[in-house]
Amino acid sequence: MQALLFSHDKVACEDYEPRIDPVPSGAGEDETIIKIVRLIKNNEPLGATIYLNERTGCVEIARILHGGAAYRSGLLSAGDEIHEINGEPVRGLEPDKIVAMLVRTFSVFSFPCFLSVSPNPLCIYSKINCCFFFQLKVRCLFSFDPGTDEHIPCREAGLPFKARRLLLILIGTLALASGQKCIFPTTDDMRALYINTGLFLCLTYYLLFTVIAPGSISPCRYSPKIPKQIRLRKTMYHIVQSGDFDTDEIPTYEEVELYRPKQPLKIFRPIIFIGPPGIGRNELKRRLKASNPQHFEEVVPYTSRDKRPHEVDGKEYNFLTREDMESQIIAQKFVEYGEYKGNLYGTSLESIKSVIQRNKVCLLAPHTQALKFIRTAELRPYIIFIKAPGMERMKYTRLEQHARATHTENTAPFSAEELRDIAELSAKMEERYSHFFDAVIINDDLHEAAAALIKLAAKIEREEQWVPIGWAY
Numbered sequence: 424m425q426a427l428l429f430s431h432d433k434v435a436c437e438d439y440e441p442r443i444d445p446v447p448s449g450a451g452e453d454e455t456i457i458k459i460v461r462l463i464k465n466n467e468p469l470g471a472t473i474y475l476n477e478r479t480g481c482v483e484i485a486r487i488l489h490g491g492a493a494y495r496s497g498l499l500s501a502g503d504e505i506h507e508i509n510g511e512p513v514r515g516l517e518p519d520k521i522v523a524m525l526v527r528t529f530s531v532f533s534f535p536c537f538l539s540v541s542p543n544p545l546c547i548y549s550k551i552n553c554c555f556f557f558q559l560k561v562r563c564l565f566s567f568d569p570g571t572d573e574h575i576p577c578r579e580a581g582l583p584f585k586a587r588r589l590l591l592i593l594i595g596t597l598a599l600a601s602g603q604k605c606i607f608p609t610t611d612d613m614r615a616l617y618i619n620t621g622l623f624l625c626l627t628y629y630l631l632f633t634v635i636a637p638g639s640i641s642p643c644r645y646s647p648k649i650p651k652q653i654r655l656r657k658t659m660y661h662i663v664q665s666g667d668f669d670t671d672e673i674p675t676y677e678e679v680e681l682y683r684p685k686q687p688l689k690i691f692r693p694i695i696f697i698g699p700p701g702i703g704r705n706e707l708k709r710r711l712k713a714s715n716p717q718h719f720e721e722v723v724p725y726t727s728r729d730k731r732p733h734e735v736d737g738k739e740y741n742f743l744t745r746e747d748m749e750s751q752i753i754a755q756k757f758v759e760y761g762e763y764k765g766n767l768y769g770t771s772l773e774s775i776k777s778v779i780q781r782n783k784v785c786l787l788a789p790h791t792q793a794l795k796f797i798r799t800a801e802l803r804p805y806i807i808f809i810k811a812p813g814m815e816r817m818k819y820t821r822l823e824q825h826a827r828a829t830h831t832e833n834t835a836p837f838s839a840e841e842l843r844d845i846a847e848l849s850a851k852m853e854e855r856y857s858h859f860f861d862a863v864i865i866n867d868d869l870h871e872a873a874a875a876l877i878k879l880a881a882k883i884e885r886e887e888q889w890v891p892i893g894w895a896y
């Protein structure tokens with residue numbers, strides 16, 4: 424209404440031309456051309472960063488962000504000197520103070536500034552709305568080092584982070600970042616910085632971050648490359664490639680919310696064991712189940728092979744005809760499946776759901792590719808990565824126990840070479856998939872790893888956790 428009346432008055436007075444303020448007192452007498460520009464914007468940032476030129480003592484435009492308001496106006500360019508803000512001279516002021524002048528008012532305020540471009544001085548008026556309007560809690564799905572990003576407009580203002588770091592992002596409409604340091608009002612854990620979108624987009628918003636919780640996972644570097652398949656033992660069956668992750672999927676950020684398990688808990692998050700074959704996922708799963716057999720339940724897989732005399736349908740396997748299994752596979756009822764010696768094997772989504780519906784903690788050790796189907800708001804899995812210890816410990820613990828592969832025809836204990844393969848694959852899986860992991864257990868000493876797992880399983884049922892948005896029901 425105020426704007427309407429304002430416009431009405433302007434029209435009534437036939438006041439159509441922009442009112443140009445007097446030339447600021449700081450303008451040198453030798454300036455020959457003065458361009459005066461009025462830049463009126465809505466709730467978007469100016470799209471430019473500033474810095475203090477220590478040699479000249481002038482505050483200058485450091486960068487113009489592609490696509491931002493300043494860029495679209497075509498009136499500003501890097502190197503422009505800012506002389507005044509709201510009629511107040513800014514020469515010699517620290518960039519922090521300049522921003523403080525701007526952020527003191529958290530409602531709409533005008534931000535006229537005088538910029539001079541050598542040799543042609545330029546006067547810019549802009550109206551900037553400076554109030555926060557959007558808040559986002561996200562988990563970073565990749566690690567980011569601004570120093571190595573060619574696309575970031577201001578590396579010094581980039582926020583470095585590791586995969587799985589949680590961030591609170593306050594998206595404001597104005598913040599000007601200096602070339603050297605953050606000039607948003609900051610606290611120790613709050614910074615105005617750029618983030619990498621992972622999509623090579625230039626952000627037109629400036630983001631105010633505060634780290635809300637450290638990631639529980641050890642640091643790792645995100646690489647979009649899929650690790651090369653290294654030599655593996657023959658496993659029970661090979662996962663069909665259609666279930667593979669899309670290799671062109673680039674993990675970026677995942678919005679999260681806090682999940683507080685309401686006691687008494689009735690719906691339990693399934694526990695998913697991920698790790699290289701042979702690392703001990705099934706051994707740990709068995710030990711967890713043995714700790715409370717009434718509470719934990721393993722998923723019974725399906726097979727198209729003939730039932731053996733000692734087997735009970737629904738105990739070792741659910742037996743189906745090959746035709747039935749094939750039609751269910753086509754109907755996408757299996758989270759993973761494969762063929763071994765002419766028979767189909769697989770884990771159905773329904774059998775996971777049925778364990779959850781019976782108020783049990785479902786235990787599952789699928790192939791990593793199955794995560795694509797399992798990691799949903801409906802199942803809300805808690806994913807534990809079973810990680811290999813260092814090579815020396817691998818050899819010591821496994822060779823001493825004569826540990827051997829369980830899902831293979833080879834009954835010989837692991838060779839040193841096989842153990843090395845497991846350790847190498849463990850490292851590559853962690854690098855590639857760590858953004859999916861809720862926790863990591865290093866399977867060094869088996870008793871200690873099992874004890875840590877039992878403790879963790881109890882914690883999952885009691886303690887609050889950050890989960891993807893929509894999971895905290």
Ligand SMILES: Nc1ncnc2c1ncn2[C@@H]1O[C@H](COP(=O)(O)OP(=O)(O)OP(=O)(O)O)[C@@H](O)[C@H]1O
Nearest residue numbers: 700701702703704705706820826827829830867869
């Ligand atoms: N920490 C450990 N120390 C010694 N032996 C271990 C340890 N963890 C597991 N093992 C042994 O390693 C062998 C392989 O373990 P397990 O079958 O659980 O691996 P897995 O990850 O389930 O792989 P697969 O799918 O091939 O069975 C088993 O003999 C197991 O007892």
